[in-house]
Each structure stands twice: as C-alpha cells, then as structure tokens.
Amino acid sequence: MTTPAHCPGFEQFKNLQSFTCNCPKCNAPKEIFSDEFEKTHKCDKCGEEIDFTSCTYDAGL
Ligand SMILES: [Zn+2]
Numbered sequence: 001m002t003t004p005a006h007c008p009g010f011e012q013f014k015n016l017q018s019f020t021c022n023c024p025k026c027n028a029p030k031e032i033f034s035d036e037f038e039k040t041h042k043c044d045k046c047g048e049e050i051d052f053t054s055c056t057y058d059a060g061l
Contacts, residue, residue, distance in 0.1 A: 016033045016034055016035060017033065017034040018031055018032065018033050018034070019031065019032055019033075019034065019037070019052065021050055021052050023043040023045065023046065023048050023050055024048065024050065024051075025043065025046050025048035026043060026045050026046045026048065028043055028044065028045040028046070030043055030044065030050055032052060037052055037053070
C-alpha cells in the first residue's frame with residue numbers, strides 16, 4: 001500500500017467562505033474568511049476584539 005502524496009490543506013483554499021460579524025462594541029460589520037477563523041480579529045472602527053467563534057453567521061441577511 002502506498003500513501004498518495006496529497007496535501008489536504010491545499011484543497012481548502014479553493015472553497016474559502018467569507019463571514020461577516022458585527023463588532024460587539026460599535027456594531028460595525030467585519031468580514032473574515034473561513035481560513036482566518038481561528039485568528040484574532042479587531043474591529044476596523046474602534047479596535048475592539050471580535051470573537052468570531054461566538055458570533056452568529058448571518059451572511060445573506
Ligand atoms: Zn467596533
């Protein structure tokens with residue numbers, strides 16, 4: 001048995017999704033991509049840290 005030399009991480013870049021979350025402080029919308037989900041993001045307006053892991057996905061609304 002041989003293991004295919006595929007890199008599964010590379011595939012993920014093909015279907016990036018964007019998420020929009022509102023700042024908990026000033027309510028300004030902030031957009032991130034699915035590959036940035038685990039990073040720390042700060043509001044462009046007020047600099048408040050936005051926790052995207054607890055925000056609701058409301059794209060398209
Ligand atoms: Zn803000």
